[in-house]
Structures are given as structure tokens and as C-alpha cells.
Amino acid sequence: MSVIAVLALDGVPGHELTTPGLFFGTAARYHPHVGYEVRYCAAPGFRTAGPPAVFRADPPWGLEGLDGADTVLLPGWAGFRDGPPPEAVAALRAAAARGARIGAVGTGVFTLAATGLLDGRRATTARRYTAELARRHPRIEVDPAGTVVDAAPYYSAAGVLGGLDLCLRLITLDHGEAVAVETERQVFLELHDPAAPAEATATAPPGDSLGPTLRWLEAHLDHPLTLDDIADHAGLTVRALTRRFRAETGLPPLQYLLRARVQLAQRLLERGDEPVERIALRTGLGTPANLRHHFQRHTGTSPRIYRAAFRSLVTTLSGTEPSD
Structure with a gap:
């Protein structure tokens, strides 16, 4: 502490x-x-x-x-x-x-x-x-x-x-x-709508034993990771991996992976001008259509609207544009 x-x-x-x-x-x-x-x-x-x-x-x-x-x-x-x-x-x-x-x-x-x-x-x-x-x-x-x-x-x-x-x-x-x-994003979102559910925009953080694997996973989001890939890195069977993920993050492995990819997409939309096509590749979501589908499902809005709304909110509250 x-x-x-x-x-x-x-x-x-x-x-x-x-x-x-x-x-x-x-x-x-x-x-x-x-x-x-x-x-x-x-x-x-x-x-x-x-x-x-x-x-x-x-x-x-x-x-x-x-x-x-x-x-x-x-x-x-x-x-x-x-x-x-x-x-x-x-x-x-x-x-x-x-x-x-x-x-x-x-x-x-x-x-x-x-x-x-x-x-x-x-x-x-x-x-x-x-x-x-x-x-x-x-x-x-x-x-x-x-x-x-x-x-x-x-x-x-x-x-x-x-x-x-x-x-x-x-x-x-x-x-x-x-x-x-x-943290910055959550503060601005809460100032905009204190009643907004945190789950829609936050990925559950890791516990101690999965830390190395989750850091590896989040560093390789652009790779076509499978459940076996994640289990191999953790040195666990798929069943043991799933049990550990649920205990430490509250999510099964592939759901955690998807949330991490959406969260990365949010950060890229907030802090840069890359097109959706490029963001889809960098996050491992593959195609713009796939990115839009999962982004809408997890955040309730489209990538384009999210980017515009976030930048407008930051400008209104702080008088500054988001930095790259």
C-alpha cells in the first residue's frame, strides 16, 4: 500500500x-x-x-x-x-x-x-x-x-x-x-456519467499467479492466440488454466483475451488517429467488421462514436486535446 x-x-x-x-x-x-x-x-x-x-x-x-x-x-x-x-x-x-x-x-x-x-x-x-x-x-x-x-x-x-x-x-x-x-479514461467517463457500469469498459485485473501469462498475453494481442497457446505459456492444462482464470480474473481465458483486445482498441481510439482497419489488426480482432461487432457489444457504441465522444469530453473538461 x-x-x-x-x-x-x-x-x-x-x-x-x-x-x-x-x-x-x-x-x-x-x-x-x-x-x-x-x-x-x-x-x-x-x-x-x-x-x-x-x-x-x-x-x-x-x-x-x-x-x-x-x-x-x-x-x-x-x-x-x-x-x-x-x-x-x-x-x-x-x-x-x-x-x-x-x-x-x-x-x-x-x-x-x-x-x-x-x-x-x-x-x-x-x-x-x-x-x-x-x-x-x-x-x-x-x-x-x-x-x-x-x-x-x-x-x-x-x-x-x-x-x-x-x-x-x-x-x-x-x-x-x-x-x-x-485510470484517466475511467475518471473522465465517471465525470461524464457516474452511473455508467464499470464492467463495460474495464478488464478485470490479474491475480498474482497468472501475472506473467497475462502480461505475455496482453503483449501479443495482435497474434492469433488460442486456448492451447495460453495454457502452454502458463504451463497448465486447459482445464486448470480455465479454473485459474475464473478464480483470479472472474473470466474464462478467451473472454479475458477478448476484453483485453477491446480495451486496447479503446486506448488506440482515444490517443491516436489510426483508422479502424489498422486498429483491428493491432488488437488481433482482424477485420473492421469484427472490431465493430465486439466493440459495440462491450461498450454499447461504435468505434467512431467512441473516439469522437471521448475527445469531446476531454476537451470540455480539461481544455486540452488528448495527447498521442
Whole structure:
């Protein structure tokens, strides 16, 4: 279980405060082998979240919540020009000293800069504050156009929707690009329709013993895999393989294979402009007609409509186009 401590200073933008729980919680919910605990920690003087989503909050943790955290996240806050409380600076330095990674979003980068931990490193912040960050902290190499700047173990982001890009980068580092991509898609789909059934778009994740075989299977989706092929790779009889698949994924092997192919088709539709013919080959579904049949069956819509709807949704919610 990876512990994410979100340090809230007074006047933190509400959306920046809630985004980590949304993304790390979604990653864990749709991937049971992913484990995150998100701790909301109040810095001294914290009273309320600030614009554009003002609300009162009572985080269950204080600075002690940073103890033992694998990652500390610093959203922005209203008083960033005044500097963080000395107790918060000390807690952040202690977290860094024991090896925690620290990520900062927007004006939260000023909090991290105040610790001196970014001296001699690259960082970014909200674009309207990059010149101010450079002026106040001349030992930091400020990236005026960075979305996420990786100066491991320190990360900074200008970001949209309160640092979703930073959350996704950390999920990628922890669990790979496929988990991050699926997490991003599920978040956007839930924002669009919270009542939408998860089963229609998510493939059940593997248990421990089938992990190597499922990673092999998902790396060879474009091959004409048979039940015997999968059983041979797993070193099992077909009957034992089927029993293991049902126990660990809830699906028989060929159904899991089909769901994995549809899920890959979704990712390719979301993140590129390849024609359906090419996607059908890359996913192992063979022909456009076969792709359309299985895609409609599992998602309730056609590949063309899915691609257009997803891109429209991402643009509406984030103001950005999906990246390739």
C-alpha cells in the first residue's frame, strides 16, 4: 500500500485538494493489485479551501500524516507569497530526508521552493507565476512551459484540473502506462456519467499467479492466440488454466483475451488517429467488421462514436486535446 499525503495549506483551491483522491482512488478501484492510501493533512493555520470551489474541510491528519508517506503532494494555496509555516517546511525536509518523493502543483511549487529542496533543479508552476518563481528563487531553473517537470524525487506541474497530469505521471511511475491510461479514461467517463457500469469498459485485473501469462498475453494481442497457446505459456492444462482464470480474473481465458483486445482498441481510439482497419489488426480482432461487432457489444457504441465522444469530453473538461 503506497501512502500519498496531501498537505493542505489555507486557501488551497478546492479542485486541487480533491484531485489526488479522485485519481489515486480510481486507480485502486479499477485495478485491485494497485493499492493507495490518500491522507489529507492540514498544515498549521488551515481553515478552508479557496476559489473556485470554496468549502470548509476538516482533514483528519495534521503534519504527522507526512510521517511514513511514500509521496507528499503540495497543492497551491492563497498565501503562497508569504511562505509556508516553519513547521510545514521542517516536515517536508524530514520527508525528503527519509526518501519520500514530493510533487507540487501550481502555486504549491512555491511551498516546495521555500524548503530549498528545488535549488539547482528544474521546476515549473502556473504560467502566470513562472517569472515570479524565478525572481523569488533564482537557484531554481524555471521551465515556463512545462506540464510536468520530473526532477526526481521532486515533481512539479502547471497542470489542469488541479494537477491531474502530475497524478497520472506518478501512477505511471508506480504501475505503468496502461494503468495510468485506464485510470484517466475511467475518471473522465465517471465525470461524464457516474452511473455508467464499470464492467463495460474495464478488464478485470490479474491475480498474482497468472501475472506473467497475462502480461505475455496482453503483449501479443495482435497474434492469433488460442486456448492451447495460453495454457502452454502458463504451463497448465486447459482445464486448470480455465479454473485459474475464473478464480483470479472472474473470466474464462478467451473472454479475458477478448476484453483485453477491446480495451486496447479503446486506448488506440482515444490517443491516436489510426483508422479502424489498422486498429483491428493491432488488437488481433482482424477485420473492421469484427472490431465493430465486439466493440459495440462491450461498450454499447461504435468505434467512431467512441473516439469522437471521448475527445469531446476531454476537451470540455480539461481544455486540452488528448495527447498521442
